[in-house]
Amino acid sequence: MRKAPHTYSVSPSIGWGWREAVIAIDLGGTIIKIGLLKSGELFDRKEIPAQSAAGLKAQLPEMQLAIDQILQANQVQPEAVLGIGFSFAGLVDSSQNRILSTNQKYDDGPETDLVAWAKTNWNCPLFAENDARMALLGEWQHGAGMGCENLVMVTMGTGIGSAVLIEGKLLKGKHFQAGNLGGHFVIDHHGTACTCGNIGCVEAEASTWRLPSLLKEHPEFNSSAMKNEPVLDFKALFHHAENGNKVANDVLEHCLSAWAAGIITMIHAFDPEMIILSGGIMKSSSIILPYLQERVNQHAWTPWGKVILVEAKFPDSAALYGADYLVKSSILKNTP
Numbered sequence: 279m280r281k282a283p284h285t286y287s288v289s290p291s292i293g294w295g296w297r298e299a300v301i302a303i304d305l306g307g308t309i310i311k312i313g314l315l316k317s318g319e320l321f322d323r324k325e326i327p328a329q330s331a332a333g334l335k336a337q338l339p340e341m342q343l344a345i346d347q348i349l350q351a352n353q354v355q356p357e358a359v360l361g362i363g364f365s366f367a368g369l370v371d372s373s374q375n376r377i378l379s380t381n382q383k384y385d386d387g388p389e390t391d392l393v394a395w396a397k398t399n400w401n402c403p404l405f406a407e408n409d410a411r412m413a414l415l416g417e418w419q420h421g422a423g424m425g426c427e428n429l430v431m432v433t434m435g436t437g438i439g440s441a442v443l444i445e446g447k448l449l450k451g452k453h454f455q456a457g458n459l460g461g462h463f464v465i466d467h468h469g470t471a472c473t474c475g476n477i478g479c480v481e482a483e484a485s486t487w488r489l490p491s492l493l494k495e496h497p498e499f500n501s502s503a504m505k506n507e508p509v510l511d512f513k514a515l516f517h518h519a520e521n522g523n524k525v526a527n528d529v530l531e532h533c534l535s536a537w538a539a540g541i542i543t544m545i546h547a548f549d550p551e552m553i554i555l556s557g558g559i560m561k562s563s564s565i566i567l568p569y570l571q572e573r574v575n576q577h578a579w580t581p582w583g584k585v586i587l588v589e590a591k592f593p594d595s596a597a598l599y600g601a602d603y604l605v606k607s608s609i610l611k612n613t614p
């Protein structure tokens with residue numbers, strides 16, 4: 279690939295230089311985020327609703343339209359686009375930039391040729407990566423993990439995702455799944471059946487998808503105020519726990535204990551200096567973080583010191599920053 283002449287500008291009045299723009303896509307289950315980045319800054323962003331059950335191919339025309347709109351609105355010419363970074367909630371082969379495996383979202387992902395889609399529409403390369411890895415890259419470069427080369431990212435939401443950076447390099451493994459399956463570490467081998475086929479995974483014991491059944495299994499649920507909640511989510515759980523509701527407090531204790539077990543296992547597996555916690559459940563970080571830090575301090579085998587647990591700095595946009603970094607570092611790596 280030719281190197282960009284730094285002084286040349288396609289549109290001097292707007293300031294978009296040759297190959298200066300990066301498009302970032304973060305494909306969530308209910309929302310697709312699209313970012314336009316310049317010099318590592320999130321210049322503009324757009325969100326469109328997602329229908330993950332309808333598949334990935336069905337989403338491509340709307341994504342294409344949204345990207346064209348964001349480029350047009352910011353007067354970015356096609357020549358100014360360096361590449362697209364694509365963040366996906368599943369296992370991703372980041373050497374071929376294709377989706378390997380999904381779990382109940384965008385299940386036609388492995389048959390979708392994203393590289394050809396980007397080439398056809400914007401004549402630019404596309405680099406795909408797992409969403410937790412992308413968020414980790416963003417937090418490492420710009421957020422809570424700056425200056426730290428050994429990190430674990432844990433995303434706590436519908437499921438539990440993870441990604442690992444060791445000595446400044448993303449851990450990937452032979453089949454691109456190393457570090458991504460922290461939510462599927464077994465913490466109770468007599469436990470609950472998980473959507474992944476395993477038993478007693480962290481997310482099968484404590485996650486948004488598991489929470490309603492956890493509450494209903496409590497012997498006092500039917501006489502508890504939680505029974506009247508229209509939606510049994512963590513927002514409701516934390517609210518009732520703060521008000522002293524016994525069912526909510528018992529289930530919260532169970533969840534905190536499950537997450538602590540998962541995080542301590544990740545510490546033992548990956549030897550990080552820092553764990554970054556993100557995801558919807560972390561909206562109640564003031565309760566979660568001190569508890570988990572104390573459990574880690576008590577139970578993790580780290581004779582060198584204590585692993586620091588921190589909240590993500592950009593819970594909403596880290597994957598977009600990560601996509602920008604991935605595009606630039608991938609092109610740089612391939613440029614002689």
Ligand SMILES: [Zn+2]
Pocket residue numbers: 461462472473474475476477479482
């Ligand atoms: Zn599992």
